[in-house]
Amino acid sequence: MPSKVVKIPWRVCRGCLPTMHALQMKHVNLSAQCPWYYNEVKYDTHVLFTCDFARTVWFSFGIQQLVQVWPNDTAAMVIMRSFEGCNREQSAFGVKASAVNLLHDEHEAQVIEGGGNQNVVTGERVWFKPPLGWVKVNVDATIFQNGFIGVGCVLRDTHGQFLGARCKRVEGAWRPREAEAIGLKEAMSWVKRMNITHCVFETDSKSVANACNDTSGEAYFGTIVSNCISIMKHIDHVLVKFAYRSANMIGHVLAKATYSMPDIGE
Template identity: 30%
Template structure:
């Protein structure tokens, strides 16, 4: 016999499943009871003993903070943990499509179609119009009339036809004239999509391309004189286990330390990257590095660091990292291309074979060529 206890602090609101004997033995179980006494570390043997395997895995994948903090509520279906009407609507839509919500007249399209629609290289208002048409909520006369507005459902251009979405966009006389005047004519969907990409003016493409136009060096760059650079990265295995790697170098490209470490099970790749940053900051502190520039190739983590609010699990780990800031006289956190973070990436993958490993003033043989290439392709730093 098993007993279920609702554990809303687990991702997905998964219930905790205990045997009835365990429940009788322990009585009321608090989250703190699942940690080692006097610490913020999961008691893995106890968790695996009292919980079923899926529940134990879900608990052990929850990262604990460095210092005690007040519990807070967060919205688990948004990246930042904050609720908004937009994400609330999207949640209800997903519930509806999965059969758990109210009925809807929207078409059931594959998720790839919706993603393709929102990534289409055109103006946002054009994507929104197509989205409304696909959902069946474009405000044509028949829809407005059905909602009780004093609107004639007949098409204002075709007196013998009612104005439905299909009629307004495809079948109306004026719509057909536009289609026949367009280079698209009546083409297949594939032909339309291919042709549209060549008809967009540069002003339409500019908003889409702005985000990816960051000016970043393609290779590793040396830090300023007197500053140490710590590159960090994380790697994941198919079983959800994560490993981290870091390498600290000075302005000459000389290695101060290289390390890799198993980070344990994680809920998402971005959480692994955040745990790698927290570990890297603790390592730099232990090495006595006071003037440090940390670099990551994880844009999600970099964006979370840049924002000031958020209640997600990722934000909680970043809060730990901010707690460590007083340990550094000079601190910066930078985003770098993956090609400039190859040494840390290689060390992260080595963590699954080397496990916890630290070496001072040298690197494992598997990473030596990468480190030498970084030095050869980087420009020397000069003091100001």
């Protein structure tokens, strides 16, 4: 684990996390207000726990019930209470198993550069136009703490011209990998209804791209990927590719926009 990550709890407990409020107290000329909640000041407690962005992160890992913030709490108090709650609810083996599972999910979501595995999917870092006669769909999914995920997909042609976009809410407390697979399935269903015959789908989930090109895995994830493969059979020519977030940013932004939308937008 990087040393800068290890030092974060220490900096929180010492009250020296460089939040906007802390920098302002040191006479740095900037606004201390949160960019997501303009009426909130970016104290360490808000940055790590009460901000909507931070709460979405805790929810995506399924441990939001351990993060309880009470009035006048410091960030250090929240961390200690969460740690104690985790120890009460799980045995030492359970805590270790949860940590191993989280590390496994993180590993699957990243591309291993320079490895010797010939099956590793490499991705683009910038967006490229699809081949002549093809269209490209950039798709992404994001998890919200309210109990749903947002899916966003954008369709462009071989000249890079915008053809259409779609975003949708999907109810359920899905894990990140499953949410990305659901996003791809929704994008494929959308393309199928438009009778498009030559399409490239780009996702920033390496595990989803690998599964669609190789094996579908197990449990819910495998079932969703199997549905994707079934839809692919109805599209004459189709590719599923991995792309870095930097090349898939438009899909990511659109998925985030579903937070303020009631249902489906096209």
